[in-house]
Amino acid sequence: MAEKTDVVIIGAGAAGMMCAIEAGKRGRRVLVIDHARAPGEKIRISGGGRCNFTNIHAEPRNFLSQNPHFCKSALARYTPRNFLGLVEKHGIAWHEKTLGQLFCDHSAKDIIAMLLKEMRDAGAELRLMTDVSSVEKTATGFRVSTSGGTVDTASLVIATGGKSIPKMGATGFAYRIAELFGLRVVETRPGLVPLTLDPQSLAAHEGMPGVAVEVVARHGKTEFREAMLFTHRGLSGPAILQISSFWREGDEITLHLQPDVDLAVLLAAARKENGKQAVQTVLSEHMPRKLAQLLVGQSGVDGPLAEVAGRKIEMLAEHVRRWRIRPAGSEGYRTAEVTLGGVDTDELDSRTMAAKLVPGLHFIGEAVDVTGWLGGYNFQWAWASGHAAGQEV
Numbered sequence: 001m002a003e004k005t006d007v008v009i010i011g012a013g014a015a016g017m018m019c020a021i022e023a024g025k026r027g028r029r030v031l032v033i034d035h036a037r038a039p040g041e042k043i044r045i046s047g048g049g050r051c052n053f054t055n056i057h058a059e060p061r062n063f064l065s066q067n068p069h070f071c072k073s074a075l076a077r078y079t080p081r082n083f084l085g086l087v088e089k090h091g092i093a094w095h096e097k098t099l100g101q102l103f104c105d106h107s108a109k110d111i112i113a114m115l116l117k118e119m120r121d122a123g124a125e126l127r128l129m130t131d132v133s134s135v136e137k138t139a140t141g142f143r144v145s146t147s148g149g150t151v152d153t154a155s156l157v158i159a160t161g162g163k164s165i166p167k168m169g170a171t172g173f174a175y176r177i178a179e180l181f182g183l184r185v186v187e188t189r190p191g192l193v194p195l196t197l198d199p200q201s202l203a204a205h206e207g208m209p210g211v212a213v214e215v216v217a218r219h220g221k222t223e224f225r226e227a228m229l230f231t232h233r234g235l236s237g238p239a240i241l242q243i244s245s246f247w248r249e250g251d252e253i254t255l256h257l258q259p260d261v262d263l264a265v266l267l268a269a270a271r272k273e274n275g276k277q278a279v280q281t282v283l284s285e286h287m288p289r290k291l292a293q294l295l296v297g298q299s300g301v302d303g304p305l306a307e308v309a310g311r312k313i314e315m316l317a318e319h320v321r322r323w324r325i326r327p328a329g330s331e332g333y334r335t336a337e338v339t340l341g342g343v344d345t346d347e348l349d350s351r352t353m354a355a356k357l358v359p360g361l362h363f364i365g366e367a368v369d370v371t372g373w374l375g376g377y378n379f380q381w382a383w384a385s386g387h388a389a390g391q392e393v
């Protein structure tokens with residue numbers, strides 16, 4: 001005999017738990033299934049263990065999707081303030097780090113405990129270490145076969161996230177279910193991911209790993225001003241993670257390595273003051289010494305300032321303003337914070353996250369082709385899309 005319930009949610013991550021809370025509050029019988037040992041594992045490791053749980057400035061423009069309008073409805077009906085209200089109701093201390101990013105003062109585990117308490121209060125049941133072997137459409141809803149038995153449900157919510165960090169149990173399950181029901185999936189690729197350089201470029205950057213600098217990273221018309229870090233494989237840091245979501249294989253990115261300083265003006269002034277100073281010495285006063293050394297080496301502009309032609313100083317300034325890099329690739333799903341692409345938003349109702357052609361089937365969170373920038377936006381999408389489906393299932 002199959003067990004019967006109103007709502008089955010597969011995936012006890014950020015989106016699935018929020019959906020369970022909202023559906024449970026409406027009096028629906030809710031069962032949340034997850035194959036992991038613990039719920040919300042990505043919440044636990046997020047934000048360096050402090051969870052950047054939202055961004056107070058989150059707006060639709062902070063999300064990538066084939067249809068940039070799709071996220072508007074859900075984001076408008078569940079805002080960062082709404083989530084902050086929940087955090088404060090549970091007495092969780094928080095702070096704004098930078099650029100509207102809100103973090104827990106103590107631990108990301110506070111957010112998981114909060115969601116579990118809300119789920120319990122709403123009467124939602126959580127079943128961990130449970131594998132789903134099949135999902136079928138029935139006359140009244142869906143039959144979900146699991147390692148813990150068979151469940152018949154009126155509504156089915158897929159909240160299994162994307163492909164990033166397979167080590168943590170990411171499976172691509174949502175895309176398989178979408179395809180099973182004939183829904184299109186926008187090609188997936190790693191997002192918010194460090195970029196790699198070819199061996200020749202890495203050799204040219206010898207000694208640079210560990211050097212960090214604030215930059216403006218650009219790809220086409222998109223730019224982010226944040227920190228960048230040289231690594232043993234290539235480039236990382238927030239500026240690179242942000243731009244990686246826009247970058248495609250073969251593309252070039254440009255980096256302004258001194259966004260606060262007009263180097264041409266600075267070097268001209270330094271020359272007037274003391275023409276004996278070496279270009280590299282002056283540069284080192286404004287950026288890490290190793291970077292100054294690299295730039296001088298690459299541009300071939302060095303020596304005492306008095307002996308360097310104005311034209312060459314302008315050339316060096318331009319090199320620093322528009323440092324061009326053609327990444328060889330990315331570190332892939334192994335380290336990507338998110339998966340770009342996913343269930344095609346054309347297949348879903350933006351108000352309810354329901355599949356237009358399959359009544360009762362919903363997709364929420366990272367599984368959907370909506371991906372946020374770095375900085376708390378992805379959790380805000382998980383909360384908002386989970387909330388939207390939770391009002392409907």
Ligand code: FDA
Pocket residue numbers: 010011012013014015016033034035036039040041042043045046047048051052053054130131132159160161162164165168169170171172173336337338364365366367375376377378379380382
């Ligand atoms: P999520 O991946 O959270 O949950 C999916 C759940 O489904 C998991 O519990 C998984 O076990 C389960 N599951 C998967 N396949 C299954 C299957 N076949 N059967 C049963 N269960 C299955 N974002 C942000 O806004 N602020 C931040 O600070 C960070 N930091 C961060 C750090 C790191 C290291 C990563 C990898 C990611 C972030 N993110 C982030 C991104 C954020 O974690 C992500 O966007 C959300 O967790 C997505 O929430 P979902 O609920 O959609 O999926």
